[in-house]
Amino acid sequence: MKAFLLTVVCIFTCAGAMFAQNLPPDYYWEVGFNMGYSNFIRPTGNAQGYQGNRTNSSTDKALNLTYYLSPHWLLNLEFGERHWQSAGNWQVNDQLGQQLQTRPITFVEADHAINETVGISYVIPFYSHYNAFNRANLAFGVNFGLMQTTNDASTGFSKYNAPPDSSLMYLSKYDYASGQGYNLGIQVSYTWYIIPRLGINLDLGARYAHIKTIDQRYGDENAKFYTIYFPETLGLRWRF
Helix, strand or coil: CHHHHHHHHHHHHHHHHHHHHCCCCCCCCCEEEEEEEEEEEECCCHHHHHHHCCECCCEEEEEEEEEEEECCEEEEEEEEEEEEEEEEEEEEEEECEEEEEEEEEEEEECCCEEEEEEEEEEEEEEEEHHCEEEEEEEEEEEEEEEEEEEECCCCEEEECCCCCCCEEEEEEEEEEEEEEEEEEEEEEEEECCCCCCCCEEEEEEEEEEEEEEECCCCCCCCEEEEEEEEEEEEEEECCC
């Protein structure tokens, strides 16, 4: 009987030790890098003729630093970058002011749109069997911060290449000047951890950006603009 009890005690002691070894240490910090695509809506607030009627998607990149206040709340700092470009049709006039056929024109609102954003999110954690391992985190949050746009305020011209004057030059590319402002939005994030420290992350967001530029051409018509962009990125997370 004593041998049996001793054996049972040994089994439970070993099992408890093995279970304790499966519990990861407390991770409060997380760093990561994301890359994907970003779409934005036609800008408003600027001159209507310089807004375009269609936009292009671009590569969206972001560096993230996260601090977990608790298993259910986190703070996040993000540095991100993307490209904003729209296009439309420009009314071409000849030297006498006669209207000719329209031609495509490209507007570059930001060669680089860079954000420094702080966010807070509510986290729904998921655990492995017996709560031994935080297998995944689903987070819903809001974010706000600063935004800068870099651009060279250049213009480009193309030939009309049609009668009555095929050599007529028209404005075919308009780059806004650099600017700065703020952005705010909402975010949904899901991270699945391959091992206790390393995870794969999916981020989806919608953000409003308000930009004031230094563009003084045409009576400051394009000195400000507003837009909403939608980053959709995939990345890696490392906990420590």
